[in-house]
Amino acid sequence: MSALECIDAGFQVGTKALLSGMTARLLPGRVYAILGPNGAGKSTLLSLLSGQRRPTHGEVRLDGLPLERHAPAALALRRAVMPQESSVAFDFNALEIVTLGRLPHRTAPEADEAGIVDSAMALTDVAALAPRILNTLSGGEKARVHLARAMAQLWHPRPGGDTRWLLLDEPTAALDVAHQHATMALVRQKAAQGVGVVAVLHDLNLALRYADEVIVLGQGRAMVQGPTAKVLSPALVSEVWRTPCELVAGRDGAPQYLFGGLQPSAT
Amino acid sequence: MSATAASIGMTRRLAPRTVLGAGATLLLLAFVLGASSGAYAISTAQLWGVLRDAWQGVVEPSPEHLVFMNIRLPRLMLGIAAGCGLGMAGAVMQGLFRNPLADPGLIGISSGAALAAGVTIVLGAWLWPVLPRTLGSWTLVSMAFGGGFLVTLLIYVLSRSESGTRMALMLLAGIAINALAGAGLGLLSVMATDEQLRSLQFWLLGSLGGARWSAVALVGVVVLLACAASLTLAAPLNAIALGESQAALLGVDVERTKRRAIVVTAFAVGAVTATTGIIGFIGLIAPHWVRMIAGPDHRIVLPASGLLGAALVLAADTVARTILAPAELPLGVLTAFIGVPMFLLMLRHYRHRI
Amino acid sequence: MSMHLRRRDTLRGLAAAAGLAALPAAFAQQGSKPPPRLITISGAITEVAYALGAQDQVVATDTTSLYPAAALKTPKVGYMRQLSAEGLLSMKPDAVIATTESGPPVVLDQLRSAGVKLELIEADHTWGEVQRKVQAVGRAAAREAQAQQLQRQLDAQWADVQMRVADDMAGRRRPRVLFVLSHSASPQVSGEKTAAHAVIGFAGGVNCLSGFQGYRPMTAEAMASAAPDVILTSNQSIEAHGGVERFWQRPELALTPAFAKRSLVTQDALLLLGFGPRLPQAVDELHRRLLAAA
Numbered sequence: 001m002s003a004l005e006c007i008d009a010g011f012q013v014g015t016k017a018l019l020s021g022m023t024a025r026l027l028p029g030r031v032y033a034i035l036g037p038n039g040a041g042k043s044t045l046l047s048l049l050s051g052q053r054r055p056t057h058g059e060v061r062l063d064g065l066p067l068e069r070h071a072p073a074a075l076a077l078r079r080a081v082m083p084q085e086s087s088v089a090f091d092f093n094a095l096e097i098v099t100l101g102r103l104p105h106r107t108a109p110e111a112d113e114a115g116i117v118d119s120a121m122a123l124t125d126v127a128a129l130a131p132r133i134l135n136t137l138s139g140g141e142k143a144r145v146h147l148a149r150a151m152a153q154l155w156h157p158r159p160g161g162d163t164r165w166l167l168l169d170e171p172t173a174a175l176d177v178a179h180q181h182a183t184m185a186l187v188r189q190k191a192a193q194g195v196g197v198v199a200v201l202h203d204l205n206l207a208l209r210y211a212d213e214v215i216v217l218g219q220g221r222a223m224v225q226g227p228t229a230k231v232l233s234p235a236l237v238s239e240v241w242r243t244p245c246e247l248v249a250g251r252d253g254a255p256q257y258l259f260g261g262l263q264p265s266a267t
Numbered sequence: 268m269s270a271t272a273a274s275i276g277m278t279r280r281l282a283p284r285t286v287l288g289a290g291a292t293l294l295l296l297a298f299v300l301g302a303s304s305g306a307y308a309i310s311t312a313q314l315w316g317v318l319r320d321a322w323q324g325v326v327e328p329s330p331e332h333l334v335f336m337n338i339r340l341p342r343l344m345l346g347i348a349a350g351c352g353l354g355m356a357g358a359v360m361q362g363l364f365r366n367p368l369a370d371p372g373l374i375g376i377s378s379g380a381a382l383a384a385g386v387t388i389v390l391g392a393w394l395w396p397v398l399p400r401t402l403g404s405w406t407l408v409s410m411a412f413g414g415g416f417l418v419t420l421l422i423y424v425l426s427r428s429e430s431g432t433r434m435a436l437m438l439l440a441g442i443a444i445n446a447l448a449g450a451g452l453g454l455l456s457v458m459a460t461d462e463q464l465r466s467l468q469f470w471l472l473g474s475l476g477g478a479r480w481s482a483v484a485l486v487g488v489v490v491l492l493a494c495a496a497s498l499t500l501a502a503p504l505n506a507i508a509l510g511e512s513q514a515a516l517l518g519v520d521v522e523r524t525k526r527r528a529i530v531v532t533a534f535a536v537g538a539v540t541a542t543t544g545i546i547g548f549i550g551l552i553a554p555h556w557v558r559m560i561a562g563p564d565h566r567i568v569l570p571a572s573g574l575l576g577a578a579l580v581l582a583a584d585t586v587a588r589t590i591l592a593p594a595e596l597p598l599g600v601l602t603a604f605i606g607v608p609m610f611l612l613m614l615r616h617y618r619h620r621i
Numbered sequence: 622m623s624m625h626l627r628r629r630d631t632l633r634g635l636a637a638a639a640g641l642a643a644l645p646a647a648f649a650q651q652g653s654k655p656p657p658r659l660i661t662i663s664g665a666i667t668e669v670a671y672a673l674g675a676q677d678q679v680v681a682t683d684t685t686s687l688y689p690a691a692a693l694k695t696p697k698v699g700y701m702r703q704l705s706a707e708g709l710l711s712m713k714p715d716a717v718i719a720t721t722e723s724g725p726p727v728v729l730d731q732l733r734s735a736g737v738k739l740e741l742i743e744a745d746h747t748w749g750e751v752q753r754k755v756q757a758v759g760r761a762a763a764r765e766a767q768a769q770q771l772q773r774q775l776d777a778q779w780a781d782v783q784m785r786v787a788d789d790m791a792g793r794r795r796p797r798v799l800f801v802l803s804h805s806a807s808p809q810v811s812g813e814k815t816a817a818h819a820v821i822g823f824a825g826g827v828n829c830l831s832g833f834q835g836y837r838p839m840t841a842e843a844m845a846s847a848a849p850d851v852i853l854t855s856n857q858s859i860e861a862h863g864g865v866e867r868f869w870q871r872p873e874l875a876l877t878p879a880f881a882k883r884s885l886v887t888q889d890a891l892l893l894l895g896f897g898p899r900l901p902q903a904v905d906e907l908h909r910r911l912l913a914a915a
């Protein structure tokens with residue numbers, strides 16, 4: 001079974017340990033959300049999973065092989081990362097940026113490369129922004145362009161059957177509500193097609209609605225991985241996020257949290 | 268681009284074929300202009316005669332033939348090679364540093380070559396009395412090339428860290444080493460005799476005046492190979508525009524790209540500078556103009572910058588050798604006079620991005 | 622003294638006779654083809670060309686050719702170390718006469734391969750240098766006879782001057798002279814193997830700076846320990862300073878014996894250092910003024 005896993009992985013900078021003792025097993029076809037308060041190390045964990053950073057202790061493996069043993073060019077064909085923010089040099093327009101997502105495929109291009117780019121841009125609702133210079137777009141528009149790029153990178157299933165992985169660092173942070181839900185619905189679709197999706201989210205409610213499993217990081221506590229509703233119990237949520245919260249059910253039955261208000265009574 | 272279009276950040280790009288065609292046409296026009304201009308009067312009819320004779324291999328050469336084939340034509344060809352190398356290298360450096368204001372001088376080639384030239388001119392007779400006998404008239408060129416290469420290597424080594432080559436370190440190391448080279452040149456100019464000082468000064472101002480066929484062949488081959496190698500850098504440099512981390516995630520070997528970019532630049536600019544002295548601003552202006560009409564895709568910017576750079580150098584050199592005839596203006600002076608206002612205009616254009 | 626006069630007269634007489642004898646030969650040369658077109662590079666060489674009467678043959682000069690006044694009006698091919706091949710060839714010269722300091726070397730090669738006769742004179746700061754210049758220009762201008770005549774005249778003048786200097790300086794202490802060059806920002810002083818060093822020696826002085834060759838920046842301590850009696854400089858250097866008073870205000874000069882007496886001798890730079898046909902005149906003038914100033 002193909003899997004992306006970290007085994008007792010840790011990342012240390014100097015004497016400061018940003019992460020330690022991370023053990024998780026992620027399977028394709030599911031949506032995972034990495035949650036936690038600011039500074040808990042969510043982006044660091046994602047960067048270990050994507051291979052952007054090498055763990056200082058432990059290992060990160062894809063299909064049983066440590067990430068650094070995979071050829072970078074081969075990895076790029078099956079693993080795409082949407083960054084939290086990126087400064088783009090020069091006046092590239094949105095179309096050119098999304099086309100860059102097809103770069104790993106330049107030695108074996110598909111029949112309709114331009115069509116893939118157009119379709120990816122349509123999926124994230126940035127088709128109209130194609131001729132616009134990326135650096136002049138709003139934060140949300142930029143995010144959707146980068147998402148389209150990641151989508152384009154993983155457009156078709158791999159011929160050899162290798163699993164595809166989509167890693168997203170705070171994909172919804174700059175988006176308005178409509179686009180937040182559209183994006184999460186989109187990644188659910190991708191998961192349904194067999195892509196393994198890992199997203200760093202700061203909105204628990206989005207995780208509750210769209211993620212199959214969550215990985216919760218907190219300052220000075222071990223990480224927890226498991227099915228979303230089970231892990232995100234009121235006790236854990238109020239402990240990790242240190243905010244009064246109340247679990248309610250929406251009309252469609254989906255559990256959601258209400259934050260703020262009075263402290264829950266000590267029961 | 269209209270003001271409205273610019274304000275909402277629209278791009279209007281010319282097709283690659285149009286851009287390259289325009290570049291080639293400009294180069295051809297500059298070549299024709301350069302071939303028919305000069306201190307020595309050669310009429311169009313005479314020029315045709317010379318070209319016909321050369322084509323047929325006629326043995327009895329007229330003075331016009333000698334002047335054109337031995338002086339003007341090698342100078343034009345050197346100008347093309349120089350402009351091509353400088354333009355292309357400028358585009359590569361800007362892609363590598365992810366900044367449109369970058370220039371090959373940042374990695375120390377020019378200052379290293381200048382320092383080596385200074386040492387050769389001022390101290391050469393004392394330090395290496397054997398040198399002129401072994402290298403003859405190639406002494407200064409070889410030393411300048413070696414100096415440029417060594418300084419670039421030093422800056423590259425200084426910018427290495429465990430996580431690879433850090434461009435920020437390279438920039439800082441370049442600033443420091445360039446300042447050191449400048450101080451070295453200052454020291455040399457204090458030690459120099461009047462004659463040596465003037466020789467050094469003219470070398471620093473840059474000129475195509477020393478063009479002979481052997482030099483043209485050497486620089487031409489190096490620049491041609493460098494330009495060919497640079498084409499493999501186009502796609503990786505596009506990815507690096509997203510950031511080195513993102514480029515690596517797209518499968519680009521960032522370290523190898525950096526090394527290749529530096530080597531290509533060092534060879535191209537080193538060969539040119541060693542032969543012509545310091546010709547500035549071509550590597551800054553040509554890629555900028557190309558990006559304005561063709562967009563920042565390096566697959567067009569690299570070759571088009573080479574073509575435009577060549578056209579610019581030819582045009583500037585034609586002015587340099589006719590405006591004060593029978594004397595000549597050093598080429599570097601002319602490119603600075605054009606380049607500095609252009610640079611300031613560019614700063615205005617990019618001010619919100621710095 | 623009487624022996625002096627007799628010798629001078631004899632020499633002059635001989636020179637005149639030789640000149641007259643050379644005239645028919647000179648006319649004979651000129652009938653057949655047009656006189657060679659010349660480009661003279663460096664002030665002294667241009668002066669020689671004018672002294673030989675070849676000024677109509679000089680089609681262009683370099684930027685250091687400032688004397689006589691007519692030379693300023695000739696087309697200029699640039700600075701002698703940065704010549705332009707096409708520029709030189711566009712004047713269609715038959716010969717180019719220059720010093721070995723001219724360049725760049727590639728341009729000189731291109732001239733040779735274009736069939737232009739190239740005469741290069743090495744500047745070793747001796748009387749022989751002047752002689753070589755006269756002979757080279759004479760050859761190149763096809764005015765060998767005039768060159769011989771000029772040579773004899775100049776040799777006579779030179780012998781004169783040398784004798785006078787030797788006589789005047791017999792039994793006297795040679796004045797310690799320091800030459801200052803100041804065309805740009807920082808003034809330099811000359812050591813050995815410079816034109817100034819040679820001229821000072823010819824004029825009966827002694828260069829108080831020794832132990833190094835070429836030019837060095839002027840420093841106060843070095844000047845004090847050198848202790849010159851007289852400061853020698855060019856008119857152009859004084860102008861660059863803004864006048865004699867401003868020149869004496871330089872702190873480096875304050876501790877020298879010359880400063881106390883304001884012993885300053887100035888001369889035109891080309892006249893003093895050019896090593897051209899006016900060298901005997903320059904040395905003569907310098908000698909008299911050194912004696913007066915010391």
